[in-house]
Amino acid sequence: MTASSLTIQNNKESPENLNNRGAPETIDIIRIREMIPHRYPMLLIDKLVNVIPNESAVGIKNVTLNEWYFQGHFPESPIMPGVLIIEAMAQTAAVLVMRTMGKECEGKLVYFMSVENARFRRPVVPGDTLNLHVCKKRQRANVWRFEGKAFVEETLVAEAVYTAMLMDA
Numbered sequence: 001m002t003a004s005s006l007t008i009q010n011n012k013e014s015p016e017n018l019n020n021r022g023a024p025e026t027i028d029i030i031r032i033r034e035m036i037p038h039r040y041p042m043l044l045i046d047k048l049v050n051v052i053p054n055e056s057a058v059g060i061k062n063v064t065l066n067e068w069y070f071q072g073h074f075p076e077s078p079i080m081p082g083v084l085i086i087e088a089m090a091q092t093a094a095v096l097v098m099r100t101m102g103k104e105c106e107g108k109l110v111y112f113m114s115v116e117n118a119r120f121r122r123p124v125v126p127g128d129t130l131n132l133h134v135c136k137k138r139q140r141a142n143v144w145r146f147e148g149k150a151f152v153e154e155t156l157v158a159e160a161v162y163t164a165m166l167m168d169a
Contacts, residue, residue, distance in 0.1 A: 025051040027095060035098040036091060037109060037169075041068045044088035045095070045132065053100040059092030059132035063124055070126065080124035085132075085158045086115055089148035093134045093164060097144055101166065109169045113143070118160040128152045142166040 027035075027048040038044070045059040063080055070078035094110035101108075124130060131151045138145045143165050150158040 024049070025053075025099075027051055027057075027099065032095055036094050038091060042087075043091070044084060045091050048092060048095055051096065051099060053096070054136065056133070056135040057092055057096045057099075059088060059095070059130075059134065061088050061130040061132065063126055063128045063130060065126035067126070078126055080128075080130075082118070082120040082158060085120070085124060085130065085150050086118060086148070086160050086162070087112075088130060089132050089134055089146075089150060089158075089160065090162060090164065092132045093136075093144070093146045093148065093162070096134060096136070097164065097166060105166060107169055108166050110144075110164050110166055113163040113165050115160050115162045118158070120158050122152070122155060122157045124150075124152060124157055130157070137161070 025048075029046055032045060032048070033039070033043070036043075045061050047060050048057045049060060051057040065078065067078075067080070069081055069084060073079060073081050090112045097110050098105050129152065133149045133151065135147050136144060137147055143163060145161070145163050147161050148159065149156060
């Protein structure tokens with residue numbers, strides 16, 4: 001399965017059906033900063049593409065040698081820590097929640113609650129571009145469950161299922 005087909009396959013939608021509902025959105029860094037409180041050095045996404053509110057989104061993270069975590073993980077052979085890949089997936093999901101809920105989420109934050117079935121398939125190194133595919137699996141009240149898959153080019157590098165809660169800030 002290719003990275004580009006993941007969101008469509010997970011949602012059992014054809015490209016034609018997506019176009020009938022309107023084109024998927026892009027959310028730039030300025031809008032991301034309006035939606036979630038994360039800032040450097042913990043803001044781990046650069047933009048979102050293929051955003052389909054209440055369904056899925058793809059976060060983009062351009063990994064550079066200047067990232068703070070490479071100073072100690074590991075200086076001679078820098079690798080992005082797996083927990084930060086999971087955090088980047090969670091931030092992508094948080095923006096999706098905020099975009100989906102709109103004005104209903106004013107004064108609220110998305111809190112990461114749990115992670116399950118995390119798997120790390122290949123190291124992520126400087127120069128890689130992470131494509132963080134998140135797909136909403138279900139929502140009950142203010143609790144959301146997501147499946148996330150991180151790709152570099154067409155290669156799956158990490159995956160997890162995680163839960164988040166929308167709460168008052």
